[in-house]
Amino acid sequence: xxxxxxIWFFIGVLLTVYGVTILSYGIWELVTNTVANVVLNNxxxxxxWGAIMLLLGIxxxxxxxxxxx
Amino acid sequence: xxxxAATLNNPGGLTAPMVHAVTALATVPSLAHLGGLxxxxxxVYFAMVIWIGYYLKNKASTSEEFFxxxxxxxxxxxxxxxxxxxxxxxxxMGWAGSAYQYGILAAHWxxxxxxxxxxxxxxxxxxxxxxxxxxxxxxxxxxxxxQGSSTVAAFSFAFMTVLMSGVNMFSxxxxxxxxxxxxxxxxxxxxxxxxAAYVALGGLRSAIFNxxxxxxxxxxxxxxxxILGLIEAxxxxxxxxxxxxxxxxxxxxxxxxxxMWRSMGHFADNPMGVHWTGxxxxxxxxxxFGYWTTDFLVxxxxxAANSLRSARMAPVIGSxxxxxxxxxxxxxxxxxxxxxxxxxxxxxxxxxEDYVTAHPGMGLHxxxxxxxxxLVRYCxxxxxxxxxxxLIAGFMSGMAGNVSAFAAVWTxxxxxxxxxxxxxxxxxxxxxxxxxxxxxxxxxxxAYTVMHAQGIMDYVQALFSFFIxxxxxxxxxxxxxxxxxAAGGFWGLLLGTLTSIGLWAWVKAVPSALSIVALSSDxxxxxxxxxxxxxxxxxxxxxxxxxxxxxKPKPDxxxxxxxxxxxxxxxxxxxxxxxxxxxxTAIAIVVFVGLNIIFW
Numbered sequence: 175x176x177x178x179x180x181i182w183f184f185i186g187v188l189l190t191v192y193g194v195t196i197l198s199y200g201i202w203e204l205v206t207n208t209v210a211n212v213v214l215n216n217x218x219x220x221x222x223w224g225a226i227m228l229l230l231g232i233x234x235x236x237x238x239x240x241x242x243x
Numbered sequence: 244x245x246x247x248a249a250t251l252n253n254p255g256g257l258t259a260p261m262v263h264a265v266t267a268l269a270t271v272p273s274l275a276h277l278g279g280l281x282x283x284x285x286x287v288y289f290a291m292v293i294w295i296g297y298y299l300k301n302k303a304s305t306s307e308e309f310f311x312x313x314x315x316x317x318x319x320x321x322x323x324x325x326x327x328x329x330x331x332x333x334x335x336m337g338w339a340g341s342a343y344q345y346g347i348l349a350a351h352w353x354x355x356x357x358x359x360x361x362x363x364x365x366x367x368x369x370x371x372x373x374x375x376x377x378x379x380x381x382x383x384x385x386x387x388x389x390q391g392s393s394t395v396a397a398f399s400f401a402f403m404t405v406l407m408s409g410v411n412m413f414s415x416x417x418x419x420x421x422x423x424x425x426x427x428x429x430x431x432x433x434x435x436x437x438x439a440a441y442v443a444l445g446g447l448r449s450a451i452f453n454x455x456x457x458x459x460x461x462x463x464x465x466x467x468x469x470i471l472g473l474i475e476a477x478x479x480x481x482x483x484x485x486x487x488x489x490x491x492x493x494x495x496x497x498x499x500x501x502x503m504w505r506s507m508g509h510f511a512d513n514p515m516g517v518h519w520t521g522x523x524x525x526x527x528x529x530x531x532f533g534y535w536t537t538d539f540l541v542x543x544x545x546x547a548a549n550s551l552r553s554a555r556m557a558p559v560i561g562s563x564x565x566x567x568x569x570x571x572x573x574x575x576x577x578x579x580x581x582x583x584x585x586x587x588x589x590x591x592x593x594x595x596e597d598y599v600t601a602h603p604g605m606g607l608h609x610x611x612x613x614x615x616x617x618l619v620r621y622c623x624x625x626x627x628x629x630x631x632x633x634l635i636a637g638f639m640s641g642m643a644g645n646v647s648a649f650a651a652v653w654t655x656x657x658x659x660x661x662x663x664x665x666x667x668x669x670x671x672x673x674x675x676x677x678x679x680x681x682x683x684x685x686x687x688x689x690a691y692t693v694m695h696a697q698g699i700m701d702y703v704q705a706l707f708s709f710f711i712x713x714x715x716x717x718x719x720x721x722x723x724x725x726x727x728x729a730a731g732g733f734w735g736l737l738l739g740t741l742t743s744i745g746l747w748a749w750v751k752a753v754p755s756a757l758s759i760v761a762l763s764s765d766x767x768x769x770x771x772x773x774x775x776x777x778x779x780x781x782x783x784x785x786x787x788x789x790x791x792x793x794x795k796p797k798p799d800x801x802x803x804x805x806x807x808x809x810x811x812x813x814x815x816x817x818x819x820x821x822x823x824x825x826x827x828t829a830i831a832i833v834v835f836v837g838l839n840i841i842f843w
């Protein structure tokens with residue numbers, strides 16, 4: 175019987191997609207110096223928040239990938 | 244109304260004020276504008292939940308799989324789902340608004356209003372629910388007290404669940420209209436279609452999987468706000484100092500915003516108009532235990548656990564996350580007191596709904612706007628979409644919880660015993676799928692009914708308390724007193740419910756009765772609900788006791804698996820201490836007590 179895909183894999187995929195999206199935007203902001211008009215934009219939250227999501231996403235997607243013993 | 248809707252998922256919201264929050268703001272320009280990146284983030288979320296539902300559709304072919312997720316959930320998944328089904332988006336926004344208005348008092352609904360009951364469920368009650376293999380709480384009552392009590396509980400639960408789901412749906416659509424300018428029908432149709440699709444396809448397993456996903460998203464989308472807010476405010480110490488400074492400058496109303504128990508000595512000493520006895524016995528016992536231990540919406544998640552140990556651990560795991568929720572709900576509300584500014588740079592003061600309604604065109608915002616305002620303050624493209632996705636995810640997790648619980652109760656406790664007793668298993672699965680769709684359709688109907696007759700909102704929260712507190716009395720008597728009889732359970736449940744309804748109607752007809760029902764004329768709605776719940780539990784217990792003493796009890800042999808003292812619980816294999824449920828319960832108690840002392 176086929177083993178069920180873990181919910182943590184789905185979460186990993188979602189976090190990876192979000193991490194890539196938000197981190198990419200943050201890097202674009204930094205490179206082009208066109209930061210969003212929000213408070214504390216000097217902290218570049220999209221970069222570190224996106225990076226955290228990406229790392230967590232990759233970890234869960236790999237750790238719980240389908241077919242892994 | 245945001246706060247009423249919050250009661251769907253949080254017993255503490257039963258009588259929160261500001262009942263017309265959403266409707267009052269319909270003409271105010273939207274708070275946020277989404278860009279392409281934000282829309283992409285939201286679209287990815289919807290694609291993911293549908294993918295999960297589609298993937299799981301082949302794993303819900305038997306009734307045990309469809310309604311109970313095959314009883315294969317691990318403690319972590321059951322525990323996160325248990326909390327997530329309770330963590331609606333309207334709760335996030337409503338309680339953030341309450342924190343702005345009342346300060347950290349609002350955290351009582353997350354700590355004493357949840358944690359003791361969750362731990363009691365896991366350690367004391369869960370073995371009986373789990374060992375008797377019931378499919379639902381009304382199902383337990385059927386085994387313990389017979390069909391009469393079960394039918395009363397099943398119909399009241401089914402009615403309340405779809406009504407609450409509809410109110411929640413309407414409230415969410417209104418929030419989306421206010422925050423984003425989205426059309427109400429668009430929000431209702433898109434969100435309810437998605438929920439109907441993934442629950443009808445994959446049953447409880449799909450609902451639980453999505454709830455775990457939504458739980459992660461809620462934290463991912465909402466956690467950034469308190470982090471950035473604390474940085475801006477100068478940490479917790481800086482926040483306290485700036486609150487005092489704003490009070491001194493008369494920028495915000497005076498009061499103790501950062502302590503939980505100091506102003507509980509008298510009804511008139513705190514803005515909520517509650518006394519510590521109401522918080523401890525009304526909220527902490529009658530309402531909280533009623534909701535967390537007998538509301539099938541949350542109990543269903545734990546019944547899906549893969550072992551008795553997992554079923555006991557799930558609420559314990561959930562309790563840690565529940566204790567942490569004030570960080571993303573209460574803290575943003577407190578931060579709003581010091582960091583929010585008008586476009587001209589002056590301090591922004593939020594107001595009650597009535598005041599905002601009475602002053603249209605002035606660009607005023609209500610307490611309930613504090614979370615979206617904080618979101619817009621700190622989150623640019625992408626992160627804003629993530630925050631909005633967190634709100635949508637919260638709504639959908641709450642709604643999926645409602646419809647999956649409704650489908651199980653309808654099929655097992657109404658359709659099977661009363662309409663079609665001897666059908667094939669596939670037939671009941673089909674009934675469950677259609678009940679899911681039917682639940683969503685009725686919810687939509689309820690949402691539009693509420694939209695056109697908004698006075699209903701005033702009664703919904705009272706309605707919720709009519710049924711939950713007496714159910715607690717009946718289940719406790721049935722589970723912990725062997726002598727309780729079927730007649731005792733039935734009459735206790737019925738008269739307890741009628742007591743609750745009667746007390747509510749009495750105060751409505753004769754407002755001065757409040758000083759009797761809630762023990763003080765200074766009591767406010769919130770206190771009234773707490774004491775009303777307490778009285779109805781007491782009446783249920785007393786009636787059950789008296790009637791049981793006058794009727795013949797079941798022999799012990801028929802109570803095995805149902806009642807304390809008549810049940811031999813299975814022994815679980817030994818595990819290291821760090822995997823033991825009692826160890827984690829002890830840690831949860833220490834953290835719970837510590838938090839209350841720190842914020843005393």
